[in-house]
Amino acid sequence: MSQSPALPDALELGQRCIRAFTQVVPATLCAFYRIDEQLQAQHFSLHRMTPHMHDAYLQRYRHYDPLRPRNCAAAGSPVLSLHMGMAQQGRHETEVYQGFLQRNGVCDVVEILASDSQRPIAGLSLLRDASLGRFSPDELTTLHALQGLLEIAAQAPYSQSDQRLAALTPREQEIAWLLREGASNKAIAQHLGLGLPTVKTHLINLFRKTAVGNRTELVKALFL
Structure with missing residues (x-):
């Protein structure tokens, strides 16, 4: 009898999602994460993001992020652009977060959320620098089409490692x-x-x- 294929751990799942999405819509930096019951991002899987940038985000800037899970869930869309998110928050928060992104060479961000029947359970951040430019309307449409695959992946079981x-x-x-x-x-x-x-x-x-x-x-x- 053949053995069942090994289930992916959360990190591998994140890396697989990152590779799949960036093959279709290129990004400079990426982060896959789980979302807890308090709608807080955790258990990050990063791609090309420096520890310094990620640590600064967690310690000082995540509360200014217009695309954090709670905000995205409130917006009612599984795919949200930075422009759309900033339009829903105050000027001070926007300026602080824009400063953080600019210092790290980021010109645009798109967030893709995966949900179960009750709440968001995982998310994927795609960030771009000036060499790639802003996400186009066609690319946002493509990400909407791919979002269902992220949802399937996020709900799949994974290993105990x-x-x-x-x-x-x-x-x-x-x-x-x-x-x-x-x-x-x-x-x-x-x-x-x-x-x-x-x-x-x-x-x-x-x-x-x-x-x-x-x-x-x-x-x-x-x-x-």
């Missing part, structure tokens, strides 16, 4: 997932836009947190 991954930072989770795929330090650095010394530092921290001595043991400890 998430509890082990929860102790790691979002960046460490990204690296752990890439290690599971067999990526070298150089490949990890290129994929995440990091320097090799930074990747090595993250690996040391991962070994320490999981009490292992090498990459193979790390993958076994987190995913098997």
Whole structure:
């Protein structure tokens, strides 16, 4: 009897969604996240977003974000552009958040939400810099068409390795997932836009947190 295919963990699910959506609608930075019962984003899976930017967002700017889950849910649309979100909040909040985005080279953002029958359960942020420009109306229409796939993915079951991954930072989770795929330090650095010394530092921290001595043991400890 053949074994059932392994269920994806939350990080892998996020990375799969990011890859699928950005193949159709390109983005410079991405974040997939779960939404708790208080409509707060958590358990982020990041793509090309620096830890400094993500930490600053969580600590100082998330409350100014016009596209945070509570606002998107209130707007009644599963796909919301930055312009649409900012139109629903005050001038001060808009200026503060625009300043944060500009300092990080972001010119536009689109949020896609997935819901079950009761509330939003997951979201995907697509961010663009000036090289890609703002999202066009046609691209927003395409994202509306793809939103159903995000909803299906977000409601699918996933593996119990998430509890082990929860102790790691979002960046460490990204690296752990890439290690599971067999990526070298150089490949990890290129994929995440990091320097090799930074990747090595993250690996040391991962070994320490999981009490292992090498990459193979790390993958076994987190995913098997």
